[in-house]
Amino acid sequence: MPPIDDATRPRVAGSVELEPRQRAAGDHLRMVHDHFRRQLETLTRAVETLQDAAGDGAADGASEVEAVRAGIHGLAPSLTTQQVAGLCGQVCRFLTMHHTIEDQNMFPAVATIQAYAPVAARLAEEHLVVHAHLERVDDLAVAVRTDAGRIGELVAAVADLRADLESHFAYEETEMSEPLGLLGLGI
Ligand SMILES: [Fe+2]
Ligand SMILES: [Fe+2]
Secondary structure: OOOOOHHHOOOOOOOOOOOHHHHHHHHHHHHHHHHHHHHHHHHHHHHHHHHHHHHHOOOOOHHHHHHOOOOOOOOOOOOOHHHHHHHHHHHHHHHHHHHHHHHHHHHHHHOOOHHHHHHHHHHHHHHHHHHHHHHHHHHHHHHHHHOHHHHHHHHHHHHHHHHHHHHHHHHHHHHHHHHHHHHOOOO
């Protein structure tokens, strides 16, 4: 699936002046996304640390990787391949839940405002792109448990997920604040 193309996105935001109390819904959406941003940052550090450890340990297998995991990045706690796989699975599950809620509740409601219907449709399409990234990350996290040599692929997959997800979050935050405020919708 090709990466998300910002140039083809419909843009509507900027037409409405919201009351302060109407901004709460958009602010909440941003807070939820910020939580995912932090999780993705942690996940990136974890897979990169594992990759460094694999390089140092001559990648003899998962046990070798775990044997040499010793605070490579200083700040990052070193996780075992099992723990990294668990973390990947957790992030993927929570993000899928977030998108399911948006698909089922937020987008149909927003689409009732005619001007915003194309934006809601576009955001729903982008969820399919993000979902393909999540499946790849999840599959590779499982693969790395038995084949430490695939850690480079997992690092790249997490980076690709992060790039498209950040682009999606930013677009969604910009475009959803006004309709959510107008509808008085929380997510
Ligand atoms: Fe979304
Ligand atoms: Fe979202």
